[in-house]
Amino acid sequence: MxxxxxxxxxxxxxxxxxxxxxxxxxxxxxNIYEYLSFLELYINEIIITVALILGTLIFLDISLELIREFFEKRGELRDYPIFASVFKYITWFIAGLIGISILYNDIGSLLMSLGIIGAALTFALQRPIMNFAGWINIVITRPFKINDRIYIKDIGMGDVYKIDTMHTYLREVVGEPTGRTLIIPNAYVLTNAITNYTKGSPYIWDNVKVVVTYESNFEKARKLVLEACEEVVGDLMKELAEI
Structure with a gap:
């Protein structure tokens, strides 16, 4: 066979x-060859564009790997996705400006045209722009990060597992994980109160009630509770107190 x-x-x-x-x-x-011969007039521009795109991709590949290693060494790997997104946008924006400056001689007219187009797009795409502004706010002010447990008013509670330019994704928690995903437009960050249960700490703070009867040894019970707390979160509490 x-x-x-x-x-x-x-x-x-x-x-x-x-x-x-x-x-x-x-x-x-x-007769495709006639069309290809027409492209010869713009061969330099095509080569520059291709080289710029390939160069940017290679630069991003190398840079993002180094940045990832940097975050990994600092133990802040969960902050890497947001920083990587910002870095990509800035890099492509700069590459675009370089390409425009090389390919176009009349920059003034081009910028004026882009300004008019930008104004029209701003009016037509208000919601996406608000979401993008919310993402910028998340990146700069960092009200929450990946793996934080947050509550957004009128939306719900969940663990953040992804943040992109338009939406924030939460694994919904109602007492315990529900298995559902909350997809929240980033614009909500600008207009709604956010409660972060894990900011500055890997733990979710909660109250634990310990019932002690009148006949119990109060001092011994207190000692046992404090020892248990010291064993679980003692070092963390000391670190937070020093900040």
């Missing part, structure tokens, strides 16, 4: 050959 892998490779090769033949026929029939 013919090996399945060899058979698959043979079929794939036949498909590639058929595709090349069809493509060659279309190029001749539609």
């Amino acid at each position: 013919i090996d399945k892998k060899i058979l698959f490779q043979g079929k794939f090769l036949i498909k590639v050959l058929v595709f090349i033949v069809i493509l060659y026929y279309l190029c001749i029939k539609l």
Whole structure:
């Protein structure tokens, strides 16, 4: 019997050959070569654009890896996704400005056109812009981070597991995890109160009631409770007290 892998490779090769033949026929029939010769007039611009895109991708790949290692060494890996998003946007924005400055001579007219287009888009895309502004607010003020447990008024409570430019994603918690996901537009951060249960601490603070009867040894009970607290969160409380 013919090996399945060899058979698959043979079929794939036949498909590639058929595709090349069809493509060659279309190029001749539609006289594609004339269109390609037209592109020769802009060959420098095409090369610059391709080189700029590839260079930016390589730069991002190297930079993000170094940034990830930096956050990992500091033990703040959960902050990496937000920082990486900001870094990508800034990098592509700078690359775009460099490309425009190279490809266009009349920068003034171009900027004026972009300003008019930007004003129209601002009016038409108010909600997405508000969400983006909310994301910027999250990045700068950091009211919450990945893995924080938060409560947003009129929305609900959950653990943050993803923050992007438009939405914040929570694993819903109602007493205990429900398995549902809350997808919250970032604009809510600008207009609603947020309660963060884990800001500055990996623990969720809560009250624990200890019932002690009148006949019990109060001092011993108090000592046992304090020893248990010291064992669980003693070091953390000392660290927080020093901040």
